[in-house]
Amino acid sequence: MLENISITIGTVNGSGSQSANVILQRAIFRMGVAVVGKNLFPSNIAGLPTWFIIRANTKGYSSIEPKSDIVVALNPQTANEDLQHLKPHGLYIYNSSVKLTRPIPEGCTAVSIDFTKLAGQVVESIKIKKLLTNMVYVGVLCEILGIPQDIINTTISDQFSGKDNVIDMNQKAVQSGREYARQIPELNTSKKLSPSDLNKNKILIDGNTAAALGSVFAGCTFASWYPITPSSSLAENFEMYAHCLLKDDNQKNKFAMVQAEDELSAVCMVAGAGWAGARAMTATSGPGISLMSEAAGLMYFAEIPGVIWNVQRAGPSTGLPTRTMQGDILSTSQLSHGDTRHVMLFPASPCECFDFATRAFNLAEELQTLVFVLSDLDLGMNHWTCKDLNYPTEPIRRGKILNKEALDKVSEFRRYADVDGDGIPYRTLPGTEHPHAGYFTRGTGHNDAAKYSEDPTTFEKLLDRLNKKWNTAKTMVPAPDIDKRTDKVGLVTYGSTHSMIAELRDKLAAQNVECSTLRIKAYPFTEEVRQFIDGHEKIFVLEQNRDGQMLKLLAMEYPYLAGKMKSVLKYDGWPVRAESFVEGVLHGNH
Amino acid sequence: METTKTASPTTNQLGYARNDYVGAKSTLCSGCGHDSITNNLISALFQSSVNPYQVAKMSGIGCSSKTTAYFLEKSHGFNSIHGRMAPIATGAYAVNSQLLSIGVSGDGDTASIGMGGFVHLVRRNVPIVYIIENNGVYGLTKGQFSATADEGSTLKSGEINHFHSIDLCALAIELGCGFVARSFSGDAKQLVPLLRAAFEHNGTAIIDVLSPCITFANHEGSTRSYDATKEHNFPLHELGFVSAKEEIHVDYEEGTVLPVTLHDGSILNLKKIDGREHDPRDAKKALDLLYTSRHKQEFVTGLLYFNPDVTEFKQALELTEKPLSHLPTEGLRPSKEELSKINATFK
Numbered sequence: 001m002l003e004n005i006s007i008t009i010g011t012v013n014g015s016g017s018q019s020a021n022v023i024l025q026r027a028i029f030r031m032g033v034a035v036v037g038k039n040l041f042p043s044n045i046a047g048l049p050t051w052f053i054i055r056a057n058t059k060g061y062s063s064i065e066p067k068s069d070i071v072v073a074l075n076p077q078t079a080n081e082d083l084q085h086l087k088p089h090g091l092y093i094y095n096s097s098v099k100l101t102r103p104i105p106e107g108c109t110a111v112s113i114d115f116t117k118l119a120g121q122v123v124e125s126i127k128i129k130k131l132l133t134n135m136v137y138v139g140v141l142c143e144i145l146g147i148p149q150d151i152i153n154t155t156i157s158d159q160f161s162g163k164d165n166v167i168d169m170n171q172k173a174v175q176s177g178r179e180y181a182r183q184i185p186e187l188n189t190s191k192k193l194s195p196s197d198l199n200k201n202k203i204l205i206d207g208n209t210a211a212a213l214g215s216v217f218a219g220c221t222f223a224s225w226y227p228i229t230p231s232s233s234l235a236e237n238f239e240m241y242a243h244c245l246l247k248d249d250n251q252k253n254k255f256a257m258v259q260a261e262d263e264l265s266a267v268c269m270v271a272g273a274g275w276a277g278a279r280a281m282t283a284t285s286g287p288g289i290s291l292m293s294e295a296a297g298l299m300y301f302a303e304i305p306g307v308i309w310n311v312q313r314a315g316p317s318t319g320l321p322t323r324t325m326q327g328d329i330l331s332t333s334q335l336s337h338g339d340t341r342h343v344m345l346f347p348a349s350p351c352e353c354f355d356f357a358t359r360a361f362n363l364a365e366e367l368q369t370l371v372f373v374l375s376d377l378d379l380g381m382n383h384w385t386c387k388d389l390n391y392p393t394e395p396i397r398r399g400k401i402l403n404k405e406a407l408d409k410v411s412e413f414r415r416y417a418d419v420d421g422d423g424i425p426y427r428t429l430p431g432t433e434h435p436h437a438g439y440f441t442r443g444t445g446h447n448d449a450a451k452y453s454e455d456p457t458t459f460e461k462l463l464d465r466l467n468k469k470w471n472t473a474k475t476m477v478p479a480p481d482i483d484k485r486t487d488k489v490g491l492v493t494y495g496s497t498h499s500m501i502a503e504l505r506d507k508l509a510a511q512n513v514e515c516s517t518l519r520i521k522a523y524p525f526t527e528e529v530r531q532f533i534d535g536h537e538k539i540f541v542l543e544q545n546r547d548g549q550m551l552k553l554l555a556m557e558y559p560y561l562a563g564k565m566k567s568v569l570k571y572d573g574w575p576v577r578a579e580s581f582v583e584g585v586l587h588g589n590h
Numbered sequence: 591m592e593t594t595k596t597a598s599p600t601t602n603q604l605g606y607a608r609n610d611y612v613g614a615k616s617t618l619c620s621g622c623g624h625d626s627i628t629n630n631l632i633s634a635l636f637q638s639s640v641n642p643y644q645v646a647k648m649s650g651i652g653c654s655s656k657t658t659a660y661f662l663e664k665s666h667g668f669n670s671i672h673g674r675m676a677p678i679a680t681g682a683y684a685v686n687s688q689l690l691s692i693g694v695s696g697d698g699d700t701a702s703i704g705m706g707g708f709v710h711l712v713r714r715n716v717p718i719v720y721i722i723e724n725n726g727v728y729g730l731t732k733g734q735f736s737a738t739a740d741e742g743s744t745l746k747s748g749e750i751n752h753f754h755s756i757d758l759c760a761l762a763i764e765l766g767c768g769f770v771a772r773s774f775s776g777d778a779k780q781l782v783p784l785l786r787a788a789f790e791h792n793g794t795a796i797i798d799v800l801s802p803c804i805t806f807a808n809h810e811g812s813t814r815s816y817d818a819t820k821e822h823n824f825p826l827h828e829l830g831f832v833s834a835k836e837e838i839h840v841d842y843e844e845g846t847v848l849p850v851t852l853h854d855g856s857i858l859n860l861k862k863i864d865g866r867e868h869d870p871r872d873a874k875k876a877l878d879l880l881y882t883s884r885h886k887q888e889f890v891t892g893l894l895y896f897n898p899d900v901t902e903f904k905q906a907l908e909l910t911e912k913p914l915s916h917l918p919t920e921g922l923r924p925s926k927e928e929l930s931k932i933n934a935t936f937k
Contacts, residue, residue: 030937199937205936213929221685221917222684222914224677224681245924245928246924252911253907254914256684257907260710261710264677264706265706266677268674268680269678269681269684271681272677272681278684278686278914278915280681389929389932396919396922428666430666431666431913434643438666440669441669441670442670443670
């Protein structure tokens, strides 16, 4: 049985290869094989190099490998460089139009195929032929990997549902590639995948779609956004699903979606909607986060609920808009001036993007603050094999809202009074018909009755109460996932970095380094995080940024534990690979 | 400070006295034009029997934005951040369109830092009574020029403004706004009916109110001093507001009055002054008037442009009747069956 295989497909962006790659990945998934697919695309619409990396693995490793068993080189611009992606004894399949200037590495096999000619057997139109070329390589790979024709056929018909002509042409193109491959002895390898029923309760989904669905099921009724890669598909999917799921009997919308003029406005609309009483969110990435800074401080200080999805990309500045990074940990945690601090959640799979939506909206309303969910491009835009989306068990909790009837029972209402001693005040919604309901929201200094105040004691008291609320938050956010195996070495991860942890731990074990692991799910950190760090001799914090941002946050929280923590970092914009962290941990463990 | 007394009963249709519409004591400079606007606003709210519990007072940052604390003590207010009143009001309106949104901003807050949000709010036709308390200077930071300062106007220091001023009314007309007015803070007879009409407009209502800053722009050389504003104020009509609720019948001579019918059936009567001709239903003429008056250094005031047939934001969003903010929690989450169907699409 084939335990592990990686495939790299090099194409030109805008050539239609994306849908071919998604079909191939889904067909493998439907065979019951755990499969990851990473789309390495340029910040461009057409003509630049793009790669798709697929990995199927029976151990469930969910990150990619640095090199591939099979490389399909369709892009003449990169075909020669793509030879580097080959593992020893790898198979290199290239378009016959490619002029190879480099030698095929020793031990590897190279096969040239005229994909255009094979596509030409299906259709005459030059434009369609170009698109179908992609389905021909899918056919070739289907033959090599042993993907049954009925599985690939139904995957195609599902993808192009309702377009019979398109389905027919695509299926024929796959068939043509498959039949051609069957006749080439070099392609008749032992790289056949074994079908199973392991994916019965699983789905293949990207994090942004899961986050969008999660938000719908979390009761979010307002979303504003400004288009930005890699978060746009989150907002677009929210709108699409809201149109399906949130209609009244007259087909009117039980949600509002506004495409804002910029991120300044996007976040302010969330502030307005949250203040007025709806569950409101926006989705953005680094440059948008920077623009949202001032309003984030307002929402923290005036205690207005809202959710921001930060689908991180490689920065600083415009950076690499289509590459991934965990580079906004520090800036998001304290986004805005003054003593501002924000609750952050770190989903590590699309499933968790779905689950954390309800958690985020509940925390935002219960704590009356802004909650950030930090996803990233890898998590948000690539397709992951994960568990079925679970119907939320957590009810929708709106927090401390006083309606008319509740106000009737109290002698007074002071918006920012700490009635319960947990730092969380009560709020009323505009439109409440009660003489005590109204209050004046402001970003300026205020007393507990929301009146303007410059009094020094009042101001300190206000900041201290917000801090008390922060401490309450520590008891409400999700606790980390811990796998304790030793008291010597502990690995700390979060978000998409965690996808390589099983493989990394196996690799380290092979070098006789046994590790415990902890996955952070939220900031502020819960007590379990401190205990884990305290309970190990050495702690490695693995992240996708240059500055070891999570380690710095941990060190700020636990300065007396800072000395035992070391960073192991990778920040090249590519999806995380276990290999990148092995050396760092081994070296640091000396 | 000028106050408007009405001859009508001491309580309105909701049983509220005028005093029920006041707020905290103003902390602005004594004699500030903004306080006159606040007073006129209180009169308008009282006269129109506005329900204080169904109002959202919105503002940004600046002297003008502070004034939302000085009226409607019982209402919810949101004094936000500099230049962001427009998007915050947009979000609030989208989730609760039953609230009467009253926004007070300034020329700095709107025409400079908040310009992006302003133009897009107008473009979306978000229903809000958007009052710009316009004095041509930044008051709270002690008297710098704003973007609405007239070219050639001077600061107290003698510094001359070399830049073209932004006419927010002309801009609003260009952006498709259906209710565009200009007024003078001290002209209660004009401002109160304009405000009352704006309350009933189904869309963005822009009222640019010339409001002299008596501390930083009341000197010789400032085109916005109280005297200069009064001298160059050129009212287009005499205004009379007739509420649909009150069913008051007014007699007027044929051809002397142009009645403008508002969304709820109320009427704003525009009575000709000295044979001046301005039909506010014609956008081209309104723009032409603003262009000409700028060159004559006149402030034309009154209802500049009116068009009730602009698609309102709520219609564009195809919103359900009940405010999103008041949808019952139980109904917010789609069913388990829906999620099962969705899972199946990712197999």
